[in-house]
Amino acid sequence: MKRQAPALEAALAQLEAAQLRRARVTIEHGAATGRILRLAGGRELVDFSSNDYLGLARHPTVARSMAACAAHLGAGSGASHLISGHGAEHARLEEELAAFTQRERALLFSTGYMANLAVMTALAGRSERVILDRLCHASLIDGARLSGAQLLRYAHADAGEAARLIEADPAHTALLATDGVFSMDGDLAPLPQLASCARAHDLWLVVDDAHGLGVLGARGGGVLEHFGLGSDAAPILVGTLGKAFGSFGAFVAGSAALIEFLIQKARTYVYTTALPQPVAAATRAALNIARLESWRRERLMALVARFRAAAQAVGVPLADSSTPIQPVLLGSAAAALAAQRELAAAGYWVVAIRPPTVPAGSARLRVTLSAAHSDAQLEGLVEQLGRIGASARAQAQ
Numbered sequence: 074m075k076r077q078a079p080a081l082e083a084a085l086a087q088l089e090a091a092q093l094r095r096a097r098v099t100i101e102h103g104a105a106t107g108r109i110l111r112l113a114g115g116r117e118l119v120d121f122s123s124n125d126y127l128g129l130a131r132h133p134t135v136a137r138s139m140a141a142c143a144a145h146l147g148a149g150s151g152a153s154h155l156i157s158g159h160g161a162e163h164a165r166l167e168e169e170l171a172a173f174t175q176r177e178r179a180l181l182f183s184t185g186y187m188a189n190l191a192v193m194t195a196l197a198g199r200s201e202r203v204i205l206d207r208l209c210h211a212s213l214i215d216g217a218r219l220s221g222a223q224l225l226r227y228a229h230a231d232a233g234e235a236a237r238l239i240e241a242d243p244a245h246t247a248l249l250a251t252d253g254v255f256s257m258d259g260d261l262a263p264l265p266q267l268a269s270c271a272r273a274h275d276l277w278l279v280v281d282d283a284h285g286l287g288v289l290g291a292r293g294g295g296v297l298e299h300f301g302l303g304s305d306a307a308p309i310l311v312g313t314l315g316k317a318f319g320s321f322g323a324f325v326a327g328s329a330a331l332i333e334f335l336i337q338k339a340r341t342y343v344y345t346t347a348l349p350q351p352v353a354a355a356t357r358a359a360l361n362i363a364r365l366e367s368w369r370r371e372r373l374m375a376l377v378a379r380f381r382a383a384a385q386a387v388g389v390p391l392a393d394s395s396t397p398i399q400p401v402l403l404g405s406a407a408a409a410l411a412a413q414r415e416l417a418a419a420g421y422w423v424v425a426i427r428p429p430t431v432p433a434g435s436a437r438l439r440v441t442l443s444a445a446h447s448d449a450q451l452e453g454l455v456e457q458l459g460r461i462g463a464s465a466r467a468q469a470q
């Protein structure tokens with residue numbers, strides 16, 4: 074370790090010099106309502122960075138469900154699902170997720186990262202190929218790499234290139250995988266085209282709808298409902314529970330055979346401790362609210378429209394996104410970081426997203442909207458974005 078320290082310090086200094094070093098902020102407190110973060114030290118910021126799209130993470134019913142379950146069953150599950158960690162709350166949540174996604178079965182995972190590793194490694198092997206969108210989430214890419222299959226990536230949202238890659242060797246192509254809503258861009262995968270292409274080649278389409286479920290579609294059914302596609306269009310659906318559902322964990326939904334196979338084969342399912350049951354209890358409460366309170370989705374989409382109109386009116390460089398993920402494209406890491414600092418000074422927490430999370434030269438502020446934001450908070454943010462843009466333009470002249 075002693076010998077390695079100078080090399081690590083040099084690597085860190087290089088990140089710093091390139092404006093690519095990342096830092097955490099410690100959140101002391103998030104208010105029960107509203108979107109206020111209090112940082113260690115007492116400063117308060119309006120949070121436009123979280124994935125809590127429906128405002129459920131601090132919902133009192135959700136929090137009470139977790140506490141009541143913990144009082145009854147304790148904090149930890151004590152073992153993996155296949156030993157003695159699988160509880161009644163897990164089983165009920167899996168049934169409810171299967172019903173919600175209109176699939177035969179659903180299987181809980183501790184995180185979305187692990188769910189994607191499970192799908193890719195269990196269903197693709199060494200002599201096969203997997204085909205992914207270039208902007209897929211890191212966990213799909215890592216899962217594909219870990220599977221040992223040949224990883225081929227098509228230009229973002231280019232269903233034509235996906236089809237050409239498949240047609241080059243359909244017999245050895247195991248999976249076609251995509252995000253439903255792209256996490257750093259907010260745009261949607263061309264699912265109707267990808268689904269028909271997968272069907273034509275009798276290929277599994279994996280859709281990771283981490284940012285669509287709960288948010289898109291009148292029922293919150295996600296990107297498939299948005300496009301009017303049935304569950305057969307994407308036989309393998311991955312969802313996360315730490316975003317719109319405000320809780321923690323993830324799931325894979327699909328046929329009974331798929332789920333049974335994952336239980337047997339997926340190493341990120343078999344060799345890990347089961348999610349705590351109180352977390353599953355909280356998710357059940359959140360799923361119920363997300364299902365029933367469609368006003369949350371309507372409010373969220375109204376805020377998206379309002380944000381886009383107001384931001385465009387003051388010249389903010391928005392991406393082509395109709396979801397609550399609204400990137401403000403700035404280009405260099407330095408520009409994105411400077412904008413983040415200025416917004417924080419003005420009382421708004423929006424985070425600069427830099428390479429390698431996004432391609433070089435496409436650093437951005439990632440603004441995320443929530444049904445829990447007020448109109449005044451939204452207007453305040455847009456005013457600051459406009460002011461920052463105007464001063465950057467003045468400096469450039």
Ligand SMILES: *Cc1c(COP(=O)(O)O)cnc(C)c1O
Binds near residue numbers: 187189
């Ligand atoms: C967040 C995210 C994941 C990972 O989910 P976690 O539960 O946070 O591990 C996977 N895929 C996509 C598209 C995501 O945005």
